[in-house]
Amino acid sequence: MDVSTTPRDTRLSQQLGLTERMMMSPSMRHVVNAIDEGLVEIERQLIGDLEFTDSVADAAGRYLLEAGGKRVRPMLILLAAQLGDGNTQDVYDAAKAIEITHLASLYHDDVMDHADRRRGVPSAHTVWGNSVAILTGDLLFARASQLMANLGERAIRLQADTFERLVLGQLHETVGPENGEDEEQHYIQVLADKTGSLISTAARAGALFAHAPDSVQEALREYGEKIGVAFQLVDDVIDLSPQPDQTGKVPGTDLRQGVATLPMIYLRQSAKTDAADADLLRRIEDESGDVEAAASESFLTAVADLYAHPVTERTRAEAKKWAAEAIATLDDLPEGPVRDALTRFGRKLADRDR
Numbered sequence: 001m002d003v004s005t006t007p008r009d010t011r012l013s014q015q016l017g018l019t020e021r022m023m024m025s026p027s028m029r030h031v032v033n034a035i036d037e038g039l040v041e042i043e044r045q046l047i048g049d050l051e052f053t054d055s056v057a058d059a060a061g062r063y064l065l066e067a068g069g070k071r072v073r074p075m076l077i078l079l080a081a082q083l084g085d086g087n088t089q090d091v092y093d094a095a096k097a098i099e100i101t102h103l104a105s106l107y108h109d110d111v112m113d114h115a116d117r118r119r120g121v122p123s124a125h126t127v128w129g130n131s132v133a134i135l136t137g138d139l140l141f142a143r144a145s146q147l148m149a150n151l152g153e154r155a156i157r158l159q160a161d162t163f164e165r166l167v168l169g170q171l172h173e174t175v176g177p178e179n180g181e182d183e184e185q186h187y188i189q190v191l192a193d194k195t196g197s198l199i200s201t202a203a204r205a206g207a208l209f210a211h212a213p214d215s216v217q218e219a220l221r222e223y224g225e226k227i228g229v230a231f232q233l234v235d236d237v238i239d240l241s242p243q244p245d246q247t248g249k250v251p252g253t254d255l256r257q258g259v260a261t262l263p264m265i266y267l268r269q270s271a272k273t274d275a276a277d278a279d280l281l282r283r284i285e286d287e288s289g290d291v292e293a294a295a296s297e298s299f300l301t302a303v304a305d306l307y308a309h310p311v312t313e314r315t316r317a318e319a320k321k322w323a324a325e326a327i328a329t330l331d332d333l334p335e336g337p338v339r340d341a342l343t344r345f346g347r348k349l350a351d352r353d354r
Helices: 026-049 055-061 072-081 089-113 124-128 130-149 153-175 183-208 214-238 262-271 275-287 297-308 310-332 337-350
Strands: none
Touching: 026 072, 026 089, 026 337, 055 124, 055 130, 072 089, 072 183, 072 214, 072 337, 089 124, 089 130, 089 153, 089 183, 124 130, 130 153, 153 183, 183 214, 183 262, 214 262, 214 310, 214 337, 262 275, 262 297, 262 310, 275 297, 297 310, 310 337
């Protein structure tokens, strides 16, 4: 596949809202160019890293890579690396391993969530079946581990610790909160494990494998964790948007799959004392989890009502709070274009609509 025609925009300047390069400072332009060039190189190498001699494994293994994606994790790795040695092959290998780990988790997630689409294409399990999709995810985890092994014991431990958190996050989402456990706190911890852990590892790895100071690594680790939670909370809002042409998602996808996102958790709380909220909750729960019912006009109307409800704005405010906390951790980074870019990214992420 020609990386120049990859179905996404790899340019860091686009993701940060820096569309006018002539208005950038020379130092910012240098950083943006380094990340953009690094993303293109990582994309080129990823295609080779996901080649398999078996024809089914080869097609399935590259399927979601070729479907596109934001490549947030490689972008953060490259950005963090500019605080050390910059773009090196070790940094590229770490970026590829973390992106492949993310891709592998999507194969498994779609099977568990019964999701029929991913990144605008049919999900892998609808093409090859559950067993092939699960095994493909396992193959990708193995490939990611091979890349990390080349970077030494510290990288292997980082990968293993992150993988453990990914699995625990999925497990806790699957079984739900224990009796007496706060549902909101449980959900935030799930997001921290399922999403925040890998983004945190990405930000930290960029500094680690570019030999940046330990203090920088710790600040980026915390930044990534909080940004990951904010990222997923914004996704909770986007999932409810009645504008699929803009978001690229079918409204209420998470609700159709019975996933209790933060707007639903807030709605359950308010439904205890508000009759109208209790009615909206009933309308959603009566049809969620039923594929045919969830495609009905009444379900879409209920999703639109939830999108317009104050609990959704409350979720957006919570996402902005997490993004602001992430940005605050950057005080420990040296002033300059990397810190500025990470700040821009955090602010833009909290306001995104797709």
